[in-house]
Amino acid sequence: MSWLEPSFAAEGERIMTICNACRYCEGYCAVFPAMEKRTEFGPADLGYLANLCHNCGACLPACQYAPPHEFGVNVPQTLSQIRIASYQLPRRKTVLMLGIASAGLLLLVLLANTAWTTLFARHAGGAFYDVISHDEMVRLFLFAGAWALIGMGLVFATRYGAIRGVARADYGAIRRGWSDALRLVNLGGGGEGCIEEHERPAQVRRIYHHLVFYGFLSCFLATIIAAFYDNVLGWRAPYPFASLPVIFGTLGGIALLVGCAGLFSLLRERDAALSDKGERARSMMLLAFLFATAATGLLLLVFRGTAAMGILLILHLAIVFGLFVTLPYGKFMHGFFRLAALVRFATEQGD
Amino acid sequence: MEDVLVIGGGNAALCAAISAAQLGARVLLLECAPKDFRGGNSRHTRNIRCMHDAPVDVLTDAYPESEYFEDLLRVTGGDTDEQLARLTIRSSSDVRAWMAAQGAHFQPALSGTLQLSRTNAFFLGGGKALMNAYYRAAERLGVRIIYEADVRKLEMSDGRFVAASYAQNAAMHRVEARVLVAAAGGFESNLRWLREAWGPAADNFLVRGTPYNMGWVLRELIDGGAQMIGDPTQCHAIAIDARSPKFDGGIVTRLDSITLGIVVNKHGQRFYDEGEDLWPKRYAIWGRLIAQQPDQIAYSIVDAKAQGKFMPSVFPPIVADSIAELAAKLDLDPEALAQTVHEYNAAVRPGTYDHKILDDCATSGIAPPKSHWARALDAAPFWGYPLRPGITFTYLGVKVNEHAQVLMQDDKPSPNVFAAGEIMAGNILRKGYLGGIGLTIGTAFGRIAGVGAARNVMA
Numbered sequence: 001m002s003w004l005e006p007s008f009a010a011e012g013e014r015i016m017t018i019c020n021a022c023r024y025c026e027g028y029c030a031v032f033p034a035m036e037k038r039t040e041f042g043p044a045d046l047g048y049l050a051n052l053c054h055n056c057g058a059c060l061p062a063c064q065y066a067p068p069h070e071f072g073v074n075v076p077q078t079l080s081q082i083r084i085a086s087y088q089l090p091r092r093k094t095v096l097m098l099g100i101a102s103a104g105l106l107l108l109v110l111l112a113n114t115a116w117t118t119l120f121a122r123h124a125g126g127a128f129y130d131v132i133s134h135d136e137m138v139r140l141f142l143f144a145g146a147w148a149l150i151g152m153g154l155v156f157a158t159r160y161g162a163i164r165g166v167a168r169a170d171y172g173a174i175r176r177g178w179s180d181a182l183r184l185v186n187l188g189g190g191g192e193g194c195i196e197e198h199e200r201p202a203q204v205r206r207i208y209h210h211l212v213f214y215g216f217l218s219c220f221l222a223t224i225i226a227a228f229y230d231n232v233l234g235w236r237a238p239y240p241f242a243s244l245p246v247i248f249g250t251l252g253g254i255a256l257l258v259g260c261a262g263l264f265s266l267l268r269e270r271d272a273a274l275s276d277k278g279e280r281a282r283s284m285m286l287l288a289f290l291f292a293t294a295a296t297g298l299l300l301l302v303f304r305g306t307a308a309m310g311i312l313l314i315l316h317l318a319i320v321f322g323l324f325v326t327l328p329y330g331k332f333m334h335g336f337f338r339l340a341a342l343v344r345f346a347t348e349q350g351d
Numbered sequence: 352m353e354d355v356l357v358i359g360g361g362n363a364a365l366c367a368a369i370s371a372a373q374l375g376a377r378v379l380l381l382e383c384a385p386k387d388f389r390g391g392n393s394r395h396t397r398n399i400r401c402m403h404d405a406p407v408d409v410l411t412d413a414y415p416e417s418e419y420f421e422d423l424l425r426v427t428g429g430d431t432d433e434q435l436a437r438l439t440i441r442s443s444s445d446v447r448a449w450m451a452a453q454g455a456h457f458q459p460a461l462s463g464t465l466q467l468s469r470t471n472a473f474f475l476g477g478g479k480a481l482m483n484a485y486y487r488a489a490e491r492l493g494v495r496i497i498y499e500a501d502v503r504k505l506e507m508s509d510g511r512f513v514a515a516s517y518a519q520n521a522a523m524h525r526v527e528a529r530v531l532v533a534a535a536g537g538f539e540s541n542l543r544w545l546r547e548a549w550g551p552a553a554d555n556f557l558v559r560g561t562p563y564n565m566g567w568v569l570r571e572l573i574d575g576g577a578q579m580i581g582d583p584t585q586c587h588a589i590a591i592d593a594r595s596p597k598f599d600g601g602i603v604t605r606l607d608s609i610t611l612g613i614v615v616n617k618h619g620q621r622f623y624d625e626g627e628d629l630w631p632k633r634y635a636i637w638g639r640l641i642a643q644q645p646d647q648i649a650y651s652i653v654d655a656k657a658q659g660k661f662m663p664s665v666f667p668p669i670v671a672d673s674i675a676e677l678a679a680k681l682d683l684d685p686e687a688l689a690q691t692v693h694e695y696n697a698a699v700r701p702g703t704y705d706h707k708i709l710d711d712c713a714t715s716g717i718a719p720p721k722s723h724w725a726r727a728l729d730a731a732p733f734w735g736y737p738l739r740p741g742i743t744f745t746y747l748g749v750k751v752n753e754h755a756q757v758l759m760q761d762d763k764p765s766p767n768v769f770a771a772g773e774i775m776a777g778n779i780l781r782k783g784y785l786g787g788i789g790l791t792i793g794t795a796f797g798r799i800a801g802v803g804a805a806r807n808v809m810a
Contacts, residue, residue, distance in 0.1 A: 017663070017665060018603055018665050020663045021602070021603035021662065021663050021664055021665040022477075022601070022602050022603045022665075023461050023462065023463065024397050024461070024474075024476060024477030024478075024480075024602070025476055025477070026458070026461050026462065027456075027458035027459075027473075027475045027476070028475070028476060033462075036462055039659065039663055058476060058480075059476065061479070061480070061483050062476030062477060062479050062480035062483070063479065064394050064395055064477065064478070064479045064599075064601050064602075065601070065603070066387075067387075068387055068388075069387075069388075069599065070596055070599075189476075190456065190458065190475050190476070191456060191475070192456050192475060192476070192480075199483065200487065
């Protein structure tokens, strides 16, 4: 059986055929020039086009054939449905339960294994390892990290084959694909902005997405530097406020808070016709987890000198753990598919 | 009482409403369509034809006023008002800056329309995106907009506008205003009116654009003493896929296969030179040609050599492995079609095929000839597309002066009635068409009418 339900495949083909005869939206993003190179739209083509689409929404209000026109063309929503199908993820509820259960379980285990006197004591300089031992923490996050990495690799490798191109990407195409992805050039309605509430274009979605992405990267970098300090240089956490891990972690954490809250509220207020319900729910789930990670991380930094440190540390670790465990099965995967589609787009356009 | 009443909801109406509101007038705009279908035929447009003396933003090379005007003379056969035409053309040189200030975005010519990259500035996302931007601009300026307001009656007294009455939710409403801007389009959606001009043939026409251009306001103005301009029986029509919806099929229903093969009528016979000239110069005559054929239907037939060589169409071709099979699928007499194809193939003379130029592949000894791109139809599979006339717009309008004021029977301008857009385009264009000039006329006169209306109120 194909990964794409026949009804989605038929609707995608129908809509792309109309778009290909019209082409008015050509200037909005990569989807339309990529479409124009095709005359047939099978599941592999649709999967590729769907992953090029950043869901800025600009082409829906611009479309003379949008519902209630009898042609009923809704490109953003149709591609959103096909895109989320192309990831072939477990059911939303399953992923949510997995995230809550793994975070909750770790929370309980850590609480049960920490003496209350230790947990609520004030630790000099916020010494995390007095609460959770260094080796335990390393074991825990080696496991979570390996789970996430292997899981993401497996999900991507087994799914992306269905929509990959045949042409080999050269260096220039790879560079352009990365550049398009990192700058989100396709998330801006061709310069006009994304469609937000009341069909008003604006650039805020792109800005919030940048905050989330680079905030996440900054936090990730902070963790890598900390791991290097700890395991190679032998400098034990916690690190002073002026150290690289704290600076990157703080900046990244604040960016994540603002970006996640911003994207979350945009999604909540956004016209439901612009995307698939399931994709939206998965986006919100990821945003909530990232927000909680950043919030507990920053609280831990602020209160690391107080008696609340122990409980905040355990809470933060549990949420990070739940985030890592669910990364391969949620919206986080869109980044890899998007990047691959953009590299393919650069390859095709360069021909 | 309103200051300025704008009737219509397309490009010209919005340009007028915005321009009047910018000068401080209180503006009420009555759009007959529901919000989802607002924008008249402008929602189906995609570019505006602009003069320019050097490469500028999205436009390549130069398109000077003289060439623009010559192009207009060519398509209209010289039947234009030179003063108004030059006014329109000149206003197009800096119009993009004004449009951009109202939220318009431009892009280079769309793929498949590169022949327009020099003369036409394309709207990012097309005409509906432009209309959305204009409606937002109008709302920001405080223009009051009422949708589904179907104006049926104008009260005029000695050439002066007094009030309009519109139907909404099965009730009539009357609105008085000091100035009227009529920008309500032509009458191409009014099937009864079309039948008056075309007879029963009109029943087989499809309307490419909005179903809301009923021509009520145009007729009310004429009945109120405005001078008519343009041939009341003429309309601009192209060949579109016969399977298109009755209304609002827009751009995707056009078919660009005609020059690549042959076109036959319902008797399986050719009736016009398919290769007379380059397609962009000839596409606009095929609506009328098909309208003159029995039952207003025709069929474009191409073979495997043409496939993939024209813009993809929205409806799939009817495919067959032989001409006889194709005839059966198209409901044509197989023998008649086979005979037509046989005669055509036999008349094809050798040449060097090049679809980009007027090549030397022509027929000899048949009537009508095919003057260019004539190649035998001999490579299966064969594709067929049914064609019908698709009306774009009508030419009948009201006469205006350079201030967009409507001229009354006594040749004097009405003191408070302005017109803009398709409802007065006949002043400049009474036959033929120049791609993108509809938007140029609508924008030029919409702005003139809006400014004139506001000054009239302030005076």
